[in-house]
Amino acid sequence: MSQTLAAPVHSEIIIKKSRFIGCVQPMPDRASAQAHVDALWKQHPGAAHICWALLAGGQSAAVDDGEPGGTAGRPMLDVLRHQDLEGVLATVVRYFGGVKLGAGGLVRAYTDCVAQALLHAPKVQLAQALLHAPKVQLQRMATLQCLVPYALEGLLRREIEAAGAELLGVQHGSLVTLQLRLPQTQASAFVQRINDLGQGRVGWPDQLTGGS
Structure with a gap:
């Protein structure tokens, strides 16, 4: 049975001076996800990209937001799918550090940012966090x-x-x-x-x- 996170979880990584700020949180549908992304732009007006992935049944989405096609939204979505999650939104805010990472580097960066957000989920043993992030049955x-x-x-x-x-x-x-x-x-x-x-x-x- 599909599961969803009980609460938002966050991460932040820096790769070659680029700053990636990640979050995975419960999200019911695409309209709510888009509204949340719009709010993120107001919080981070200087960001280069805000990429996101939504797992919500027929409303799922993967958005690269200007990054090369398939290097951000899709890898983020894959992480969510591998966790058997549903009704969740992953966002990554990127501040560009002046050094291009290449397609492979971008895929790793966005994948790691989402995975680390799940890794640091509260009230879970660190060694098992990625597999046992706090989840609740999705009604x-x-x-x-x-x-x-x-x-x-x-x-x-x-x-x-x-x-x-x-x-x-x-x-x-x-x-x-x-x-x-x-x-x-x-x-x-x-x-x-x-x-x-x-x-x-x-x-x-x-x-x-x-x-x-």
Whole structure:
């Protein structure tokens, strides 16, 4: 079963005067990953590159950000895959030191930066850290969309809150469209409960969709 990190882990290495600042952290999807990378650029405006790799099901990505193709994002992604991780983002901020490393040197640098971040994961024996970085079981989520009359909007909002689900969005048209997310194991029971309460007045235009 896939696993994800329990908390962010960090690293920093210097190779031929270039500074590489690495981080591996839990990340649910590509939109969140892109927002995090955008924030990193604000924190490191003088960086030459911010390369990143995301393992998140169908939203996985490997971004070289100006480094020669295949020398940064893909090697970083390979490290995550070898650790059997899912729902994680690896980022490496590079400050260029004036000495080119060559394709092989770049691959080693970005690979080592991600591997060392996992190596220094907290609360793990150093000798076994790379294999036993702190991980938690990844809970699969389901995204639901339902249509209800205005008279049932309050009821549905209360049921969403009571179920501990996340309300993602609400649209008001001829009917009220609500989108929510909750653990996949709870989705069927939630749909059945809402159907019972709605007495045939609740519509589900989308099937249950799995996510990480």
